Amino acid sequence: MELGESMEALSPLEFRSMTTEDIPAICEIEQEAFTTPWTAGAFQNELTNNQFARYMVMECDGEVAGYGGMWLIMEEAHVTNVAVKEKYRGKKLGERLMRELQKTASFFGAVRMTLEVRPSNLVAKNLYEKLGFYSVGVRRGYYTDNREDAIIMWADLPKYQHNTLNELTGD
Numbered sequence: 001m002e003l004g005e006s007m008e009a010l011s012p013l014e015f016r017s018m019t020t021e022d023i024p025a026i027c028e029i030e031q032e033a034f035t036t037p038w039t040a041g042a043f044q045n046e047l048t049n050n051q052f053a054r055y056m057v058m059e060c061d062g063e064v065a066g067y068g069g070m071w072l073i074m075e076e077a078h079v080t081n082v083a084v085k086e087k088y089r090g091k092k093l094g095e096r097l098m099r100e101l102q103k104t105a106s107f108f109g110a111v112r113m114t115l116e117v118r119p120s121n122l123v124a125k126n127l128y129e130k131l132g133f134y135s136v137g138v139r140r141g142y143y144t145d146n147r148e149d150a151i152i153m154w155a156d157l158p159k160y161q162h163n164t165l166n167e168l169t170g171d
Protein backbone atom coordinates (compact mmCIF):
# COMPACT_ATOMS: atom_id res chain seq x y z
CA MET A 1 0.00 0.00 0.00
CA GLU A 2 1.33 3.42 -0.92
CA LEU A 3 1.98 5.93 1.85
CA GLY A 4 -1.18 7.90 2.55
CA GLU A 5 -3.43 5.60 0.52
CA SER A 6 -5.35 4.49 3.60
CA MET A 7 -6.05 8.14 4.52
CA GLU A 8 -7.44 9.26 1.18
CA ALA A 9 -11.14 9.17 2.10
CA LEU A 10 -10.71 10.80 5.50
CA SER A 11 -11.34 14.41 6.42
CA PRO A 12 -8.77 16.26 8.50
CA LEU A 13 -8.55 15.11 12.09
CA GLU A 14 -9.17 17.30 15.07
CA PHE A 15 -7.68 16.57 18.48
CA ARG A 16 -9.16 18.19 21.55
CA SER A 17 -9.72 17.60 25.24
CA MET A 18 -12.54 15.23 26.16
CA THR A 19 -15.52 16.81 27.93
CA THR A 20 -18.38 15.20 29.83
CA GLU A 21 -20.59 15.83 26.77
CA ASP A 22 -18.44 13.33 24.84
CA ILE A 23 -19.18 10.50 27.27
CA PRO A 24 -22.14 8.91 25.38
CA ALA A 25 -20.12 8.71 22.13
CA ILE A 26 -17.09 7.46 24.02
CA CYS A 27 -19.11 4.74 25.73
CA GLU A 28 -20.40 3.48 22.37
CA ILE A 29 -16.82 3.01 21.18
CA GLU A 30 -15.85 1.57 24.53
CA GLN A 31 -18.57 -1.09 24.16
CA GLU A 32 -17.37 -2.22 20.74
CA ALA A 33 -13.70 -2.07 21.70
CA PHE A 34 -13.43 -3.84 25.07
CA THR A 35 -14.79 -6.92 26.79
CA THR A 36 -14.98 -5.04 30.09
CA PRO A 37 -15.84 -1.50 28.97
CA TRP A 38 -15.56 1.44 31.32
CA THR A 39 -18.87 2.87 32.47
CA ALA A 40 -20.04 6.42 31.85
CA GLY A 41 -19.52 7.01 35.55
CA ALA A 42 -15.89 5.97 35.31
CA PHE A 43 -15.26 8.53 32.56
CA GLN A 44 -17.24 11.15 34.48
CA ASN A 45 -15.06 10.54 37.51
CA GLU A 46 -11.85 10.75 35.50
CA LEU A 47 -12.92 14.03 33.89
CA THR A 48 -14.18 15.72 37.02
CA ASN A 49 -12.34 14.27 40.02
CA ASN A 50 -8.91 13.16 38.86
CA GLN A 51 -6.44 16.01 38.73
CA PHE A 52 -3.83 13.76 37.09
CA ALA A 53 -6.06 12.61 34.25
CA ARG A 54 -5.93 14.00 30.75
CA TYR A 55 -8.28 12.62 28.10
CA MET A 56 -8.29 13.47 24.41
CA VAL A 57 -10.80 12.99 21.64
CA MET A 58 -9.96 12.53 17.98
CA GLU A 59 -12.70 13.77 15.66
CA CYS A 60 -13.12 12.89 12.02
CA ASP A 61 -16.01 13.92 9.77
CA GLY A 62 -17.65 15.63 12.75
CA GLU A 63 -17.81 12.54 14.91
CA VAL A 64 -15.69 11.00 17.62
CA ALA A 65 -13.38 8.56 15.82
CA GLY A 66 -11.27 7.67 18.82
CA TYR A 67 -10.07 8.73 22.23
CA GLY A 68 -7.30 8.14 24.64
CA GLY A 69 -6.39 9.03 28.15
CA MET A 70 -3.53 9.02 30.58
CA TRP A 71 -2.51 9.98 34.05
CA LEU A 72 0.29 12.51 34.10
CA ILE A 73 2.30 12.18 37.27
CA MET A 74 5.56 14.09 37.42
CA GLU A 75 7.76 12.79 34.60
CA GLU A 76 5.62 9.75 33.85
CA ALA A 77 2.54 9.29 31.73
CA HIS A 78 0.41 6.19 32.36
CA VAL A 79 -1.95 5.45 29.48
CA THR A 80 -5.30 4.27 30.81
CA ASN A 81 -7.34 3.89 27.69
CA VAL A 82 -7.01 4.09 23.89
CA ALA A 83 -9.56 3.08 21.29
CA VAL A 84 -10.53 3.85 17.71
CA LYS A 85 -14.10 3.41 16.47
CA GLU A 86 -14.32 0.18 14.51
CA LYS A 87 -15.08 1.75 11.14
CA TYR A 88 -11.98 3.97 11.38
CA ARG A 89 -9.50 1.25 12.31
CA GLY A 90 -6.62 0.25 10.07
CA LYS A 91 -6.26 3.78 8.68
CA LYS A 92 -3.36 4.91 10.87
CA LEU A 93 -5.68 6.81 13.19
CA GLY A 94 -4.70 4.81 16.24
CA GLU A 95 -1.12 5.73 15.49
CA ARG A 96 -2.02 9.41 15.08
CA LEU A 97 -3.91 9.32 18.36
CA MET A 98 -1.07 7.69 20.26
CA ARG A 99 1.44 10.15 18.82
CA GLU A 100 -0.83 12.98 19.95
CA LEU A 101 -0.96 11.51 23.45
CA GLN A 102 2.82 11.23 23.44
CA LYS A 103 3.26 14.84 22.32
CA THR A 104 0.80 16.07 24.90
CA ALA A 105 2.49 14.10 27.67
CA SER A 106 5.84 15.51 26.62
CA PHE A 107 4.38 19.01 26.53
CA PHE A 108 3.29 18.61 30.15
CA GLY A 109 6.74 17.48 31.20
CA ALA A 110 6.60 13.69 30.98
CA VAL A 111 9.73 12.00 29.72
CA ARG A 112 8.45 8.42 29.60
CA MET A 113 5.17 6.67 29.06
CA THR A 114 3.83 3.33 30.26
CA LEU A 115 0.82 1.15 29.50
CA GLU A 116 -0.48 -2.39 29.80
CA VAL A 117 -1.58 -4.57 26.90
CA ARG A 118 -2.95 -8.08 26.53
CA PRO A 119 -0.52 -10.51 24.87
CA SER A 120 -3.45 -11.52 22.62
CA ASN A 121 -3.97 -7.93 21.41
CA LEU A 122 -1.42 -8.09 18.62
CA VAL A 123 -2.77 -5.01 16.84
CA ALA A 124 -2.24 -2.80 19.88
CA LYS A 125 1.06 -4.45 20.74
CA ASN A 126 2.36 -3.88 17.20
CA LEU A 127 1.23 -0.27 17.35
CA TYR A 128 2.99 0.32 20.64
CA GLU A 129 6.21 -1.33 19.46
CA LYS A 130 6.10 0.83 16.34
CA LEU A 131 5.99 3.87 18.64
CA GLY A 132 9.01 2.76 20.63
CA PHE A 133 7.39 0.87 23.48
CA TYR A 134 9.25 -2.13 24.83
CA SER A 135 8.14 -4.84 27.25
CA VAL A 136 9.55 -4.73 30.76
CA GLY A 137 7.47 -7.36 32.50
CA VAL A 138 4.13 -9.00 33.04
CA ARG A 139 1.30 -8.54 35.53
CA ARG A 140 -0.01 -12.06 36.03
CA GLY A 141 -3.79 -12.48 35.63
CA TYR A 142 -4.28 -8.71 35.37
CA TYR A 143 -7.44 -8.72 33.25
CA THR A 144 -10.51 -9.64 35.26
CA ASP A 145 -12.62 -11.09 32.41
CA ASN A 146 -10.34 -13.99 31.49
CA ARG A 147 -7.42 -13.63 33.91
CA GLU A 148 -5.12 -12.89 30.97
CA ASP A 149 -1.73 -11.46 31.84
CA ALA A 150 -0.84 -7.89 31.02
CA ILE A 151 2.40 -6.99 29.33
CA ILE A 152 3.84 -3.84 30.89
CA MET A 153 5.41 -1.58 28.30
CA TRP A 154 7.41 1.62 28.54
CA ALA A 155 8.65 4.14 26.01
CA ASP A 156 10.92 7.13 26.26
CA LEU A 157 9.09 10.12 24.91
CA PRO A 158 10.52 12.15 22.07
CA LYS A 159 11.28 15.69 23.18
CA TYR A 160 9.08 18.44 21.82
CA GLN A 161 9.57 22.17 22.09
CA HIS A 162 6.57 23.76 23.76
CA ASN A 163 6.26 26.38 21.06
CA THR A 164 5.92 23.74 18.33
CA LEU A 165 3.09 21.77 19.91
CA ASN A 166 0.39 23.41 17.80
CA GLU A 167 2.34 22.89 14.63
CA LEU A 168 2.97 19.29 15.55
CA THR A 169 -0.63 18.57 16.42
CA GLY A 170 -1.98 20.46 13.44
CA ASP A 171 -4.11 22.69 15.66
Ligand SMILES: CC(C)(COP(=O)(O)OP(=O)(O)OC[C@H]1O[C@@H](n2cnc3c(N)ncnc32)[C@H](O)[C@@H]1OP(=O)(O)O)[C@@H](O)C(=O)NCCC(=O)NCCS
Nearest residue numbers: 033082083084089090091092093094095117123124126127
Ligand atom coordinates in the same frame (compact mmCIF):
# COMPACT_ATOMS: atom_id res chain seq x y z
C1 LIG B 1 -5.45 -0.75 18.91
C2 LIG B 1 -6.09 0.33 18.05
C3 LIG B 1 -6.20 1.63 18.85
C4 LIG B 1 -5.19 0.58 16.82
O1 LIG B 1 -5.76 1.60 16.04
P1 LIG B 1 -5.85 1.47 14.44
O2 LIG B 1 -6.31 2.79 13.95
O3 LIG B 1 -6.65 0.29 14.08
O4 LIG B 1 -4.32 1.21 14.05
P2 LIG B 1 -3.49 1.95 12.92
O5 LIG B 1 -4.20 1.86 11.62
O6 LIG B 1 -3.13 3.30 13.39
O7 LIG B 1 -2.19 1.03 12.82
C5 LIG B 1 -1.00 1.40 13.49
C6 LIG B 1 -0.16 0.16 13.68
O8 LIG B 1 -0.88 -0.80 14.48
C7 LIG B 1 -0.56 -2.11 14.02
N1 LIG B 1 -1.74 -2.71 13.37
C8 LIG B 1 -2.86 -2.07 12.96
N2 LIG B 1 -3.75 -2.96 12.44
C9 LIG B 1 -3.15 -4.17 12.52
C10 LIG B 1 -3.56 -5.48 12.16
N3 LIG B 1 -4.76 -5.71 11.61
N4 LIG B 1 -2.72 -6.51 12.40
C11 LIG B 1 -1.51 -6.30 12.98
N5 LIG B 1 -1.06 -5.07 13.35
C12 LIG B 1 -1.87 -4.01 13.12
C13 LIG B 1 0.53 -1.93 13.00
O9 LIG B 1 1.77 -1.87 13.67
C14 LIG B 1 0.18 -0.57 12.43
O10 LIG B 1 1.26 0.05 11.79
P3 LIG B 1 1.55 -0.31 10.22
O11 LIG B 1 0.25 -0.12 9.51
O12 LIG B 1 2.59 0.69 9.81
O13 LIG B 1 2.01 -1.72 10.20
C15 LIG B 1 -7.49 -0.09 17.54
O14 LIG B 1 -7.36 -1.28 16.79
C16 LIG B 1 -8.53 -0.32 18.63
O15 LIG B 1 -9.22 0.61 19.03
N6 LIG B 1 -8.62 -1.55 19.15
C17 LIG B 1 -9.61 -1.88 20.20
C18 LIG B 1 -9.25 -1.23 21.50
C19 LIG B 1 -7.86 -1.63 21.97
O16 LIG B 1 -7.44 -2.78 21.83
N7 LIG B 1 -7.15 -0.65 22.54
C20 LIG B 1 -5.81 -0.86 23.07
C21 LIG B 1 -5.89 -1.44 24.44
S1 LIG B 1 -4.26 -1.75 25.11
